[in-house]
Amino acid sequence: MAMKNEQDFNRTALTVQLNRAWYTGQRAERIPGGLIGLVGPDCTALDLSYNNLVSVTGLKEFIHLEELVLDNNCLRDLNTLPRLPGLTTLSVNNNKLSDIENALDRIKECCPCLRYVSLLGNPGSPDQLTDPNSNDEDDYERYRHYAVHVLPSTLKFLDSRPVTGKERREAKERGRFMKMVKVNLPDVSALTSEEFSAAVEGNRQQSNSNFLQRVAKNNPDYTPLPKSIRGPSELKSAYGKCRYRYSGKNSEGNRFISNSDL
Incomplete structure (x- = not known):
């Protein structure tokens, strides 16, 4: 069984250097079971970008992981993300995350020491890279404040720029009120x-x-409908000549009206 697990992926595509590993562009839907056996339990950095990952349950074996790159995969949520207490860097750009609030909650629960997080290019992210027609800078700023409010206080960098002291203060005061609302x-x-x-x-x-x-x-x-019907004698309309002619500063149409028309 162990031999089968070690052979369930393209080993020639795996690159290992010291405690860092890269396994990219292989259309893998799940993390290969034999990967930990070749990389080793002391792996601190893992790049699994450009695959077709729909689950990351296999990461539970990487207990010493500090950096994780999951860009350009097919993750619809992060419900399978295991607890990674030592993780400081997480990149999940260009996936299929639609519920960003749930993703942020899961990240906070599983990764209490995060310093760098990036979720750009997901359907639920209000960044202008994802949908410039529907999202604007204000949407993204509200999202940042909410994310800074939810994620661990160790966070230093979110998406494409560092978290400023002003953002952190505003997130503490108003971040919980800035949940993202998507209207389909x-x-x-x-x-x-x-x-x-x-x-x-x-x-x-x-x-x-x-x-x-x-x-x-x-x-x-x-x-x-009206409660009663009025008869002809109850009509309030009146017809006749008006003695007054309205003259306004901006009423240019009046110059075309002669006295005989009044």
Whole structure:
């Protein structure tokens, strides 16, 4: 069984130098079981970027790990991240993390001594590299304050720049209120103008219908129609000539109106 575990990956793609190891670009979906046997339990730095990782459960064998690079993989969450008490550097750029809040909580739980963290290029990250049309600088700043609030106090560097003293103070005061909220809007880029107008009108009618349903539920006697019908004698309209002519400083249209039109 041990021999099989040591042969379940491309050993020629593995590079080991002192206590550092690189196993990149091999389309691995999970960390090979035999990797720890070749790298050794004293491995302090591991680069697994450019694979197809969907789980990192195998990292539980690397108890002395200090640096971990998981860039360009297929991780949808970090629920399989084991406890790595000595880890100081974690890079999970360009994965498929959609729930960044959950990822930050998991990182805090498993990596209490982190100093460097990068989560750029994930669907749930509000950085402008991921989606410049939907994210702006303010979104990212709010995310940074929230991340600094959640992650261990040992954090020195987040994504592409160091954590400043001002950010840390603001994160302490307001960071817990800056959770990221993602709104999934329909893609209207391929709609024609007629289709877009129809979709807007349909949403408006649906909103009005939902409103009336809520009102009717709370007040069964409610009706949007008038309670009585007025007769012709009750109309408040009046017709006739007006003695006054409005003249405003910016009412340029008045110059086209003659006295005979009034």
